[in-house]
Amino acid sequence: MIRLPQTTLNFNHRLKLSNDGGELSSDTGQFLFREFDEKIGFSQTIAKHLHLKDERSFCIHPNEQLLRQKIYQLIAGYHEDDAADQLTYDPVFTQVLGTPALASQPSLSRFFKRFDPQALDQLQAANQELLDRVHHARQSKTLIFDLDSTHADTYGNQEKSSYNAHYRTLGFHPLVAFDGLTGDFLKAQLRPGSVYTSNGVVEFMRPFIEHYNETFPEISTLVRGDSGFAVPGLYELCEKESVYYIIRLKSNPKLKALAEELHPTHEIRDVSVTESYVEDSIYQASSWSMPRRIIIHSIRPAGELFFSHAFFVTNLSESFSPQAIVTSYKKRGTMENFIKKAKDGFGFDQMKSHDFLVNEARMMLSLLAYNLTNWLRTLSFPVAVKGIQIQTIRTRLIKVASKLVKSGRSLHFKLSSSFVYTGFFWDVLTRVQQLKFN
Numbered sequence: 001m002i003r004l005p006q007t008t009l010n011f012n013h014r015l016k017l018s019n020d021g022g023e024l025s026s027d028t029g030q031f032l033f034r035e036f037d038e039k040i041g042f043s044q045t046i047a048k049h050l051h052l053k054d055e056r057s058f059c060i061h062p063n064e065q066l067l068r069q070k071i072y073q074l075i076a077g078y079h080e081d082d083a084a085d086q087l088t089y090d091p092v093f094t095q096v097l098g099t100p101a102l103a104s105q106p107s108l109s110r111f112f113k114r115f116d117p118q119a120l121d122q123l124q125a126a127n128q129e130l131l132d133r134v135h136h137a138r139q140s141k142t143l144i145f146d147l148d149s150t151h152a153d154t155y156g157n158q159e160k161s162s163y164n165a166h167y168r169t170l171g172f173h174p175l176v177a178f179d180g181l182t183g184d185f186l187k188a189q190l191r192p193g194s195v196y197t198s199n200g201v202v203e204f205m206r207p208f209i210e211h212y213n214e215t216f217p218e219i220s221t222l223v224r225g226d227s228g229f230a231v232p233g234l235y236e237l238c239e240k241e242s243v244y245y246i247i248r249l250k251s252n253p254k255l256k257a258l259a260e261e262l263h264p265t266h267e268i269r270d271v272s273v274t275e276s277y278v279e280d281s282i283y284q285a286s287s288w289s290m291p292r293r294i295i296i297h298s299i300r301p302a303g304e305l306f307f308s309h310a311f312f313v314t315n316l317s318e319s320f321s322p323q324a325i326v327t328s329y330k331k332r333g334t335m336e337n338f339i340k341k342a343k344d345g346f347g348f349d350q351m352k353s354h355d356f357l358v359n360e361a362r363m364m365l366s367l368l369a370y371n372l373t374n375w376l377r378t379l380s381f382p383v384a385v386k387g388i389q390i391q392t393i394r395t396r397l398i399k400v401a402s403k404l405v406k407s408g409r410s411l412h413f414k415l416s417s418s419f420v421y422t423g424f425f426w427d428v429l430t431r432v433q434q435l436k437f438n
Helices: 030-040 042-049 063-076 081-085 091-097 105-113 117-138 201-215 232-240 253-262 322-346 356-380 390-398 422-434
Strands: 142-149 162-164 169-172 175-179 185-189 220-225 244-249 275-283 292-300 308-314 402-407 410-415
Touching (some): 030 091, 030 117, 030 422, 063 091, 063 356, 091 410, 105 356, 117 356, 142 322, 185 201, 185 356, 220 322, 232 244, 253 275, 253 292, 253 308, 275 322, 308 322, 322 356, 356 390, 356 422
Parallel strands (some): 142 220
Antiparallel strands (some): 142 175, 175 185
16 A cells, blocks of 8 residues: 655645555445345356466466456446555455455456456356346346447557447447346447447347247347348347347438328428328338338428438337337437446446457456446335436445444444435445345
């Protein structure tokens, strides 16, 4: 621990500052996450699945402990590995991890070097088992697969980093899927920056969809995606697996002509009034093996002379009105918020290694940190605050000052008496301890 000399404050010379307070911590809320971790079997599940090729003949920090340390650092907001060098003897972190001292930055860096494609698959399998466990606890009847791609900027000579014309920058182009209802991070795949949005999407979704059809045959599933995912292979996969889908289509001359037939420009009634229409039709693109139902959303804003049209393809039956289908698709807008939370809150887009596999491993640990936080929030927070963001969670729950007092065989962590959110803290802890999982 770095110890600064005592400093006197200029505005009041009676006040002295130094960081030699002893066994104090500013992250006491990590105990609530560790309690929840134990309740749902989070760390145990990951340790069961993950088997790294470790050539060390002797080690102080096992791989499962290194993984847990990195995840808990991410949750607390310490995205950089070298934060561990200051947290080495933090009393909360050492008890959460069950170790006398945290691993150093070099140890964490070497840990990521031990990942290979098989280990990444193992992390995804662990995430899937945990998702299933939480899904059972929620007793959900519907699952919405929201597909999207995003960008992770790079600033060095990283492996497979390349220019993306859409984002106009160098980096990677990850493919991601979230549950549109709960915000759970279902799956992620790191890709080179230059690949097109839909590249590999069918292979990405197939094992996922097959798993849910086999494990949860009673639930209704829906896939939503923007026009970047408008590929026949994805429609055919969903149709084969009896999964509903709503995918936006790119506009083309045939679709525009179809929309203009329904609402010709010369039939505008009152240019000062906005007109909006949602209708359906049957359409077959040249690359499709059969005709499909499409939804046409036509809007002419007040003061404009021409309609703008949005097109969607779906396999939802006629019992779902065109308006209901468009409304459902618009709710996909929450996807951008989920991605933003993963990036800003858990460093999902921080790709700083030269090695592509290391960057994907870091991305997967950010996904797991995001999910542990999201599950705690949705299963244990009071209804009024279930929607709070990770920055607020850290302020109200994690960043709690405490002092360690040792008494016999017990360790007492004395929380600050002036902690503002003490009621919320104890309420969440009580709810976590009352959770029941099969």
